[in-house]
Amino acid sequence: MLKVLESAVPVACWSCTVAHNESTLFCPHCSKIQPPTGENYFSVFSLAPHLNLDLAALEQEFHRLSRRLHPDRFARASENEKEWSLADTALLNDAYRTLKDPIRRTEYLLKLHGAQIGEEHAGKDRRDPSRAPADLLEEVFDLNMQLEEMRMARASGEDDPGLRKSLTDARAKFDGLLEEVDRDLRTEWTAWDNGGEAERAAAQKNMVALLDRRRYLSNLVREVNETMGA
Secondary structure, three states, X not given: OOOOOEEEEEEEOOOOOOEEEEOOOEOOXXXXXXXXXXXXXXXXXXXXXXXXXXXXXXXXXXHHHHHHHOHHHHOOOOHHHHHHHHHXXXXXXXXXXXXXXXXXXXHHHHHHOOOOOOHHXXXXXXXXXXXXXXXXXXXXXXXXXXXXXXXXXXXXXXXXXXXXXXXXXXXXXXXXXXXXXXXXXXXXXXXXXXXXXXXXXXXXHHHHHHHHHHHHHHHHHHHHHHHHOO
């Protein structure tokens, strides 16, 4: 079941003028389409800002709202309603793409709460081993050396089976570390969803660090794939 999120500020419907506390694409009283309100993506689906979501229910609600917003339903509507159907559809699609993806959902919610997320804030360059997580410094240094050797070998038309195996093994290890990060993130989701202010502050700090680590590892895996031509 989708958990309903109520707006703190009552909103008056443009058509029936009845005020309601629900953040919704349609008026709960007269069912008329509403203009985009600038609400966050969770509000689009009338969801509380939680990280553990019922994805099946989210998909079902997405399709239901998509059908209600289809332009054919507004062929005889006012010009404003036609424009709103297109704008609301774009908002709905963006919200769905973000919330159905666990990493994008986590990043989005944390940004709503002021967290600074991204390589420009983390300062982690995948090509600079000195900026690697402390526990990976040595491995990243070795990996960069191997990647450079592989680039040189490929540029000269050669292939080194031993080097290729070493890079394949390294990629498998980093993939495993990514899985560990994802498991740790899911633990923090529960702490966020169920915790009070102090618990959420701690969970946010942990999730920002985990996302930085995940981004660094993902970049390493991507670079291995690109260098190996995978």
